[in-house]
Amino acid sequence: MSTSSATVTRRSLLMLFAGAVALLGIVTMSGWLAESTGHYSQAVGRMTATRVAAGTLLSQLQDAEIGQRGYLLTGDRRYLKPYEAANEAVNDTIARMRGFAEGDAGASAIVERLAVLATAKREELAETIALMQAGRRDEALAIVRTGRGMRLMDDARRSLADLIMPADAQLAAQLAALNSQAGMSRWVATLGGLFILLVVGGAVWIVLHHTRNLVQAQQAIQALNDSLEQRVSERTVALRRANDEIQRFAYIVSHDLRAPLVNVMGFTSEFQEGLASLRAHMHRQPAGQDDAMAAEARRVANEDLPEAIGFIRASTTKMDRLINAILVLSRQGSRTLTLEPICTRALLENTVASVHHQASELRCVIDIAGSLPTVVSDRLALEQIFGNLIDNAIKYLDPARPGRIEIRGYAEAKRQVFEVIDNGRGIAPGDHERIFELFRRSGVQDRPGEGIGLAYVRTMVRRLEGEVTVDSILGQGSVFRISLPESPTLSLQRLADDA
Structure with missing residues (x-):
């Protein structure tokens, strides 16, 4: 950092610190003034209410x-209405x-003295x-x-005067304090405003x-930004080329691995045919005439060699499936995407129809x-x-209960979300x-498969600018959720065209 920049930074920090201190002081003082004003206001309100209540009590009596006087002079009960109303309100x-x-x-x-006097007065009137x-x-x-x-x-009036006079004095004192607080608030606001300025x-x-x-x-x-787009374009081309090279490498490696695998599978077949001839020849010899070496050879031909050939075939078959999976993924990455409006219900109905027989055998209901x-x-x-996803849900149903697979979809925040819900394992x-x-x-691992289906699903969903996730509870079922854009962006279309 240069000396000029360091100086500017220090000055800025000092200004910020001074401003923060000023604001903190103003806030603290304002809070104190507000609390004091509130206290005084409550006191004024209480004194005023006390004075009003005292006047109200005297008026009611x-x-x-x-x-009472009107009723005694005239005998007319209408004069008792003010008495009755006032008598009820005194309490x-x-x-x-x-x-x-x-x-x-x-x-x-x-x-309390007023209460006693009021009670005595009302008893006299009553x-x-x-x-x-x-x-x-x-x-x-x-x-x-x-x-x-x-x-x-007269006693009630004197007691009320004893109550009202101190209240008036306190009221005057509180009002004076409020005025003082208001003046102090003005000074704080003025000084704080000047400091902030x-x-x-x-x-x-x-x-x-x-x-x-x-x-x-x-x-x-700006000069750097002018050349940024060109650099981004160049790096995008380089990344696309690297991706194409990776896909070609995967295809070439898979293709080259298949050649020796085919040879191993072919020689295994020849080995099995030769073993069959050997076993046929040995079966023509009575087993009772075998010496120890012949008996061991017969056992090897009948037990060990078939078992070894079985292991070799199982391993080569698994390796063949794995190579095929790599080839499928590498080819899929280079396939051109064809974008079109798709009615997903019709598409899913066709997909469900293709697995209807398999689902029926397993007592599984698929609902769209x-x-x-x-x-x-x-x-x-x-x-x-x-x-x-549907094949996977059928494959891992729980045999302890009837299977159920539900497919549903809805729009959410400019995206289309699809869920495949099952009650499987x-x-x-x-x-x-x-x-x-x-x-x-x-x-x-009691179901056939090599663990490529869901990896393939995620690869395809991401090519469509989407995302796939799963929510699952062991022993209750799973929800696979796919989120896709309402329509692909230009970047997806461009990648599809350039692939």
């Missing part, structure tokens, strides 16, 4: 007293006041109303003339100072579920892909990726 008002005064011993004592309703109006008025109700109301100004200066170097670097990058999407792809490749979790490797198999 006065309404109850007015209703709720006192309960609210207790909640507002919670945590404040002085205020709680005043509220007693006079009951006497009036019993026709004893004079007795009711006599109670009123004693002045007990007036004294109770300084940081931004320094950052702009650094950016303008460094812009010239960036422009020069961009020009150099619902409607399937149409894709633009290579027909032969799809036939081989689905054919291998299943695949161990550690083999989910292994089974797609060439000549690799999973589980008990």
Whole structure:
């Protein structure tokens, strides 16, 4: 790194650090101010609610007293409606006041005194109303003339004043504190804004100072990009040639391996024919006349040599299948893809029909579920892909239960997904990726095969710009999932044309 770049980097880091510190300070101070403001606001709200509740209680007691006086003077029960409404609401008002005064011993004592006075006042009112309703109006008025109700109301007013005056004082103090907090918030915002402007100004200066170097670097990058496409094209051609050479090498090696294999198979046949002649000659000699060497020769001709020839034939047959598999894969890589719209349901119905007899013998039901999407792809490749997957599902059915294979498809994120689902043996979790490797198999090897089917499927699916995966639970079944593009890209078409 040059000295200039190092200097710019250090200045940028310093600016970022200063800005981060400023922002952290502003955020911390703002949080503290917000918390304090919230505390003050809660206190103001509680004081205001306490004051309102006190006024409401006094008004309710006065309404109850007015209703009582009107009823006693007129005897008209309509005057009792304000009394009854106020009498019912007093308890709720006192309960609210207790909640507002919670945590404040002085205020709680005043509220409890108000509750006692309110109860006594309502009892006095209720007693006079009951006497009036019993026709004893004079007795009711006599109670009123004693002045007990007036004294109770005076005591209630004094208690309310004792509650309201401290509340007013606290309210004034809290409002003053709120104003102070607001002034402090303005100062914090102003100073923080000025500091941030300084940081931004320094950052702009650094950016303008460094812009010239960036422009020069961009020009150099543009010069490199101008030649990038040509280099990519050249490397693509080189990779394609290397791939063609690998395919030709695989074909040549497989072809050259077949020549000595054919010789071994031919000489094995001649050896078996000579052994048959030898055994026929030995059978013409009575076994009882054999000496020890003749008996050993007879045993070798009848037991050891046929067994050895069987091993040789089995090995050469397996090697022949492996060579054929390599030839198939090498030829498939060079086959030209023919892209066309394909009705996958019709294609799968033909594939299922070709294995119907085999599936019926194994009591296996193959179901193509619902409607399937149409894709633009290579027909032969799809036939081989689905054919291998269905053959594989039939091959590894669980004999303990009736087999069932379901094929379904759906569209997902501009791709077409197909699933081949079976209830067969299943695949161990550690083999989910292994089974797609060439000549690799999973589980008990009690079915014929060389482990090339799924490797071939993955090769073909990838040529179609798709992907194949498996989800499986051992002993329950497997789901092979193929994801293909709705239509091939230009790169797939170009590779098909150049193959």
